[in-house]
Amino acid sequence: MKIIAFAGSLxxxxxxxxxxxxxxxxxxxxxxxxxxxxxxxxxxxxxxxTEGDPKRVSEFKDxxxxxxxxxxxxxxxxHGMTGVTKNAxxxxxxxxxxxxxxxxPVGILGASPGITGTARSQDQLxxxxxxxxxxxxxxxxxxxxxxHEKFDNQGNLTDDSTRRFLGKYLKAFEEWxxxxx
Numbered sequence: 001m002k003i004i005a006f007a008g009s010l011x012x013x014x015x016x017x018x019x020x021x022x023x024x025x026x027x028x029x030x031x032x033x034x035x036x037x038x039x040x041x042x043x044x045x046x047x048x049x050t051e052g053d054p055k056r057v058s059e060f061k062d063x064x065x066x067x068x069x070x071x072x073x074x075x076x077x078x079h080g081m082t083g084v085t086k087n088a089x090x091x092x093x094x095x096x097x098x099x100x101x102x103x104x105p106v107g108i109l110g111a112s113p114g115i116t117g118t119a120r121s122q123d124q125l126x127x128x129x130x131x132x133x134x135x136x137x138x139x140x141x142x143x144x145x146x147x148h149e150k151f152d153n154q155g156n157l158t159d160d161s162t163r164r165f166l167g168k169y170l171k172a173f174e175e176w177x178x179x180x181x
Contacts, residue, residue, distance in 0.1 A: 001031055001068040001069065001177055001181060002032050002067050002068050002069075003027075003031055003032065003034065003067055003068065003069050003070065003071055003177075004034055004036055004063045004070050004071075005020045005023065005034065005035050005070070005071035005072070005073065006020075006035065006037070006071075006072060006088060007020055007035075007037075007038070007072075007073045007074070007075075008072065008074035008081060008082040008084045008085030008088070008110075008121075009074075009075050009082060010038065010084055013155060014075070015075065015112070015144070015147040015148070015151060015155075016073035016074060016075050016111050017035070017073070018111070018155035018156070018157065019073050019111045019144065019147075020035050020071065021155065021157075022156075022157035022163065022166055023073075023109075023166060025157075026163060026167040026170055028171065028174060030174065031170060031173075033071065034063070034067075036059075036060060036063050038060070038084055038087075041054075041056050041057055041060060041088065042057070044087055044090040044091055049095075053091075057091050060092065061091070061100045062100075064092055064100040064101055064104065068105075068177055068180070068181045069107065069173070069176075069177040069180070070101070070105070070106045070134070071106075071107045071108075071109065072085065072106060072107070072108050072109070072125065073110055073111065074108070074118060074121050074125055075111065075112055075118060075121065076110065076112050076114065076116075076117075076120055076121035079120045079121075080120060080121055080124050081122075081125045081128070082121070085125060086128065089125075089128050089129065089132065092132075099132060101129070101133075101134050102133035102134065103134070103135070103180070104134050104135065105134075105135045105137065105176055105177045105180045106129055106135065106136050106137065107136075107137045107169070107173040107176070108125055108126065108129075108136060108137070108141075108142075109141075109142035109143075109144070109166075109169065110122055110142070110143060110144065111144035111147035111151075112144070112145060112147055113146060113147055113148045114145060114146075115145050116143070116145060117143030117144055117145040118143055118144070119143050122143065135180065137172065137173055139172070140165075140168065140169055142165065142166065142169045150162050
């Protein structure tokens with residue numbers, strides 16, 4: 001199964017990008033996870049859309065269309081999802097009759113230095129995804145808290161407990177996707 005994954009952060013040292021890299025390491029052989037970097041996707045603007053999708057947006061939409069499922073790793077900023085994450089969903093939900101994200105199975109995970117992980121961000125993201133017809137995996141949830149203690153300076157996941165849970169999460173995600181493929 002082909003999975004497109006993206007992090008809702010543009011920061012090069014993002015914990016969420018590192019979490020997706022760890023997901024690639026922990027995924028079974030039947031999951032092919034490809035990370036799509038959202039850098040270069042402009043803020044959604046209907047005037048721009050009217051002129052035609054920018055190249056980076058077209059690449060993003062094509063990646064979603066060709067995927068069997070989507071993994072979104074989103075940090076939490078100010079008790080909510082990031083503007084980067086919301087912007088990606090906005091572009092992926094256009095145009096209304098042919099939105100690439102509609103009907104896709106989605107797994108949400110996230111890493112944050114905060115004690116609540118990304119619980120509020122994930123709740124907001126689920127609401128947005130529901131509104132565009134995506135199918136979010138309800139359980140298990142992966143809300144990685146105190147992320148700064150679980151990755152080394154090179155972005156490698158060093159926490160064995162988190163690594164094991166990530167593997168279980170990915171197995172559940174693989175089962176979640178099967179009815180949609």
